Each structure stands twice: as structure tokens, then as C-alpha cells.
Amino acid sequence: MTAHLPIQRQQRSAGHASASFAQRDGRARLVDLRQQGSAKAIVLDQREVVYLNTSGGLTGGDVLEYRLSIGPGTRITATTQTAERVYRSTSGAANIAVAMDVGEGAHLDWLPQETILFDNANARRKTEVTLAPGATCLMAETVVLGRAAMGEAVAHVQFHDWRLIQRGAHPLHLEALRLEDARLGPSPAGLDGARAIASVVLIAPDAADALAALRACLACPDTRAAASAMEGRLVIRLMARDGWPLRRKLAEILTLLRRAPLPRVWQI
DSSP states (O other), rough: OOOOOOOOOOOOOOOEEEEEEEEEETEEEEEEEEEETTEEEEEETTTTEEETTTSSBBOOOOEEEEEEEETOEEEEEEEEEOEEEBBBBSSSOOOEEEEEEETTTTEEEEEEOOOOOTTTEEEEEEEEEEOTOOEEEEEEEEEEEOOGGGTTTOOOOOEEEEEEEEEEEEEEEEEEEEGGGSSSOOTTOOOOOOOEEEEEEEEETTGGHHHHHHHHHHHOOEEEEEEEEEEEEEEEEEESHHHHHHHHHHHHHHHHHSSSOOOOTOOO
């Protein structure tokens, strides 16, 4: 007679980190910091917050949540300590939530490092940035399919990425990225052979003023890029066959738009 061993549920990670800043005596000041599980938030110089997932990556069933609140008139840069890795999943999707509130006249730079998807990765991410009247923001997101230097290939993936920037309840920019197996091939309707993609969005009254200078720096043999602008919004999209040339070009674009160096944890 064969004994049936009980099915053991695999351990899953859960992380929640939030930070709040306010303007005090003419400077940004941390007023609240909370972290739980695998998510951490590290504050540098009261103007930069770095989020970190100590689990080392995500797989099916994991939950990761980052939150940020910026008080009126405050400028904050938020980023991640390293690339977020989404590994092979055998039990559903990993879930990532990012929620950031930017107070009246405040500014946010949300510049996370790459999200690296491995073969058979399955994840859903929802990013919401809510701007008060007069608030502005710069947001960049990069997705890389495997690590080319390691010879990794991605043939199967499920990645749904929903990004919203809104002023109050009024949408200013919405992106819905849905990466599935059929989109990974050479078809122009998919990634057209690219292994790395990125988008950059600037919401500011003078955003369109940067378009000419930005287009002048987009030409590069290793990346494909385009930019467009309308009143109060500038959008840039990039594609490359490897993550490294895309990262270099993205760094150039962000430095131009920020008129300042990249966050210190970025390494180029």
C-alpha cells in the first residue's frame, strides 16, 4: 500500500513599505516610514528614497507593495536598490502594487531600475501616481527579458503591467502593457525581436519644451526610440536587443530631463 504524503504549500514572500515626506523649514523631511516583510525603504539625504525587496526576486503568489506620499511643495526622487527579478512561476502570478501621492506643487521622480522577466515568469503590476493641483512627475519603467550575458532566453511569459498617472480622479496618462508568448517574436505587432523596452513620461506644464533637445539625443545604432509631446505631457519609448545599451540611453534621457545626475544607486 502506497502512503500519500500531504501536499505542502510553498512559502511565499510578502512585503509592504511606505514613506511620507513633508516640507519643513524649506527642506524635505521624512515624517513617516513603515516597512513589513520583504519590502524595505531607505531614505538618503531626506530627498531620495530607495525601495528594496529583500527576498531577492518574485515568483507566483508573492506580493510586493510600495507606497509614497509627498507633501505640498516637496521634491522627492524614488527608485529601487537594484533590478526586480521575476522568476519562473508554478503557482499563479506575483502581484506588485505601487501607489504614490504627490501633493500640491510637489514633484516626484519615480525611477525604478529594470524589471527582469525570466522564462515562465508570471506577474501583474499596477502603478498609480496621483497628482494634486500644480504637482508634476517624471516616471520611467524598463522591462528586460532575461539576461543576455548569461545566455538566457525567454519563450514563455505572462506579464501584465498597468500604469496610471492622474490628477485627482482625472487620468493624464495610461499605459497597459500585456506581454505574452505571442508578443515575444519578430512580429512588428509584438516586440519585433527586442529583449528590452522602456517608457518615460514627464508631466509638467513645460514638458513639451524638452522635445527638440530630447529628439537630438535619441539617435543610436543600438536602440530604437521615439518621443512625442502634447500640452503638459512628454512621452518617450525605447526598444533594444539587449538591456545594457537601452540602460545607457535611458540614463542619458533621464539626466537631460532631470537636469541632475541619476539616483546614486544606479550604476552605468
